[in-house]
Amino acid sequence: MWKCKDCSAEVSRRSELLKHYRLKHSHFGRGHHIKCLYPECPCLLKTWNSLLTHLSRNHSNTPEHSDKFATFSCQLCGCSELGTEREYFVHISRHLKNNETVTCMFKGCDYKSNIYSTFKSHKSRKHSLHSLVDFKEDIVRGSFATETAEHDVSNAEELWGDEQPVDLETSNDHEDVVQLKLAAVLLKLENIFHVPSAAVDELLEEFQYLLGTASLCSAAKVIQDTLNSHSLQIDQSVIEELASALCTSNPVYKSVGKGCPLATSFKRKNFYKENFKVVEPVEYVLDEKNKRTFQYVPVLKVLQQLFSDCHVLAKVLDGSRITEQSGEEVIYRSFREGLFFKENSFLSAGELRVLLNLYIDDFEICNPLGTSRKKHKICAIYWTISNLPPACHSSLTSIYLALLCKSEDVKTYGYEKILEPLLSDLVTLESQGIFIAHLGEFVRGTIQCVIADNLGAHSISGFIESFSGEYFCRFCEAKRSDIQETEVSSGVFTLRSKETHEMHVSSAQSNAKPCHGVKRRCVFSAHLSHFSVCSGYPPDIAHDIFEGILPVELAYCLNILILKKILYT
Numbered sequence: 001m002w003k004c005k006d007c008s009a010e011v012s013r014r015s016e017l018l019k020h021y022r023l024k025h026s027h028f029g030r031g032h033h034i035k036c037l038y039p040e041c042p043c044l045l046k047t048w049n050s051l052l053t054h055l056s057r058n059h060s061n062t063p064e065h066s067d068k069f070a071t072f073s074c075q076l077c078g079c080s081e082l083g084t085e086r087e088y089f090v091h092i093s094r095h096l097k098n099n100e101t102v103t104c105m106f107k108g109c110d111y112k113s114n115i116y117s118t119f120k121s122h123k124s125r126k127h128s129l130h131s132l133v134d135f136k137e138d139i140v141r142g143s144f145a146t147e148t149a150e151h152d153v154s155n156a157e158e159l160w161g162d163e164q165p166v167d168l169e170t171s172n173d174h175e176d177v178v179q180l181k182l183a184a185v186l187l188k189l190e191n192i193f194h195v196p197s198a199a200v201d202e203l204l205e206e207f208q209y210l211l212g213t214a215s216l217c218s219a220a221k222v223i224q225d226t227l228n229s230h231s232l233q234i235d236q237s238v239i240e241e242l243a244s245a246l247c248t249s250n251p252v253y254k255s256v257g258k259g260c261p262l263a264t265s266f267k268r269k270n271f272y273k274e275n276f277k278v279v280e281p282v283e284y285v286l287d288e289k290n291k292r293t294f295q296y297v298p299v300l301k302v303l304q305q306l307f308s309d310c311h312v313l314a315k316v317l318d319g320s321r322i323t324e325q326s327g328e329e330v331i332y333r334s335f336r337e338g339l340f341f342k343e344n345s346f347l348s349a350g351e352l353r354v355l356l357n358l359y360i361d362d363f364e365i366c367n368p369l370g371t372s373r374k375k376h377k378i379c380a381i382y383w384t385i386s387n388l389p390p391a392c393h394s395s396l397t398s399i400y401l402a403l404l405c406k407s408e409d410v411k412t413y414g415y416e417k418i419l420e421p422l423l424s425d426l427v428t429l430e431s432q433g434i435f436i437a438h439l440g441e442f443v444r445g446t447i448q449c450v451i452a453d454n455l456g457a458h459s460i461s462g463f464i465e466s467f468s469g470e471y472f473c474r475f476c477e478a479k480r481s482d483i484q485e486t487e488v489s490s491g492v493f494t495l496r497s498k499e500t501h502e503m504h505v506s507s508a509q510s511n512a513k514p515c516h517g518v519k520r521r522c523v524f525s526a527h528l529s530h531f532s533v534c535s536g537y538p539p540d541i542a543h544d545i546f547e548g549i550l551p552v553e554l555a556y557c558l559n560i561l562i563l564k565k566i567l568y569t
Helices: 014-024 048-058 085-097 116-126 156-160 174-191 197-211 213-229 236-248 265-275 299-307 310-319 339-343 407-418 420-431 454-461 498-511 523-527 541-563
Strands: 070-072 140-142 282-287 292-296 354-364 377-385 400-406 434-436 441-443 445-452
Touching (some): 085 116, 174 197, 174 265, 197 213, 197 265, 213 236, 282 407, 282 420, 299 310, 299 377, 299 400, 354 420, 354 454, 377 407, 400 407, 400 420, 420 445, 420 523, 445 454, 454 523
Parallel strands (some): 354 445
Antiparallel strands (some): 070 140, 282 292, 354 377, 434 441
């Protein structure tokens, strides 16, 4: 039996105790601390989400949460020495990888399959939350009436061993599975390895010949040899008909053959949209008369798709963990250890928050030295999830496109107009959040920072865009005349704050001229309640160091080495 620490109520399962806590003890406000469910654990949690995260990370293998009183028996081979549920599913996965047909082990379900990923997909969809009493009687034995086997998102996939194949199957038909797998391979060729669609079309044409005409003769010969080995005499026309039917019934041929769903580039795109979770860009019209438009990929829809993946959600939960530090020495392991994060009441509330980093930069799609220079320059906005572990931040698979617009349209119509759909999604994320099915609740979020070169950062944040003016820094109120004579590290220059920035914005708007380098209000801080212009635009190492300071310093070093005749030109 499980016993509530607050009111001594007794329930039979941990899930019932969680529900009891949710209904009875989660409404007392911020000052109330929720006690851990386990009697030997002294931890106190501030929020409901903190309790769930704590149970996931610290009590996923605790005896009260495990299946230590149960033993599992395999229906196929009769093995009955499987002491834990994980061992049982690892054992079942070996049967599936040997193409043995496995019947679903849960009560009331007669599903069968001999395909590993298909069976794994069925279990994830139909039996993601289960207890030991949900297994069929001949599978589980022992004293387990009050034990649950509910598995948290962060370790649910461990039941299937180390191998984690991509789950593409949504159908029990073998031909559909082959078709989806082949479509995934072609999609990877075109979008990850950047193989042109024309090259893929030519490759599939060769496959059509190899699987069709070229295979017909060999298939007829195999059939003829097999019949002869069994002393069977069949008319040649029947053999040819059998060979033709055998070739055309090949699932690969039925996927890439003429008129089939993956035969052409147009059909493949339609297939991807119908069968894969594709979030298509939306075209917004800036000026219908002059046909000025831009493309926006809905951020909320992409986030919804990402958090439907258990692996991504597990990494986000792990990356959102805050390590408690003892002693006076502070070790900065991530941005969560810094003052900006700790002083932000929205981010440091103890609940899971979705933190986004925006990247804004222009790129030239034509020859940067030719006559079309700047004519086709594109402004691009990308975003990443800051909750992911640091190793994922630089991975291309973790960087997502949000918006594409011509740079000249940004100057003509302004960031306020260009960013309107993005700002709408961000306001919704900050106020309402997105629903994460695996957690069963809405999770809110906001922008952590906007990263751009100095010109782009000043343009979007409302500072003057000329760096030869008197106030040219977005971090402090230093004047150009003073910074030439005084060291920045001397502490003489006043850093910008929220209060002084509001005063400068008000002065600039009322006098219609810049005040201390501020021209207007920041586009993001004007719409988002938890984004600050003073801390939201950090220096960009790519532009400031790698394209700024580093080349100059290297040039000085090389010049000195050449003068000293250590290096020769």
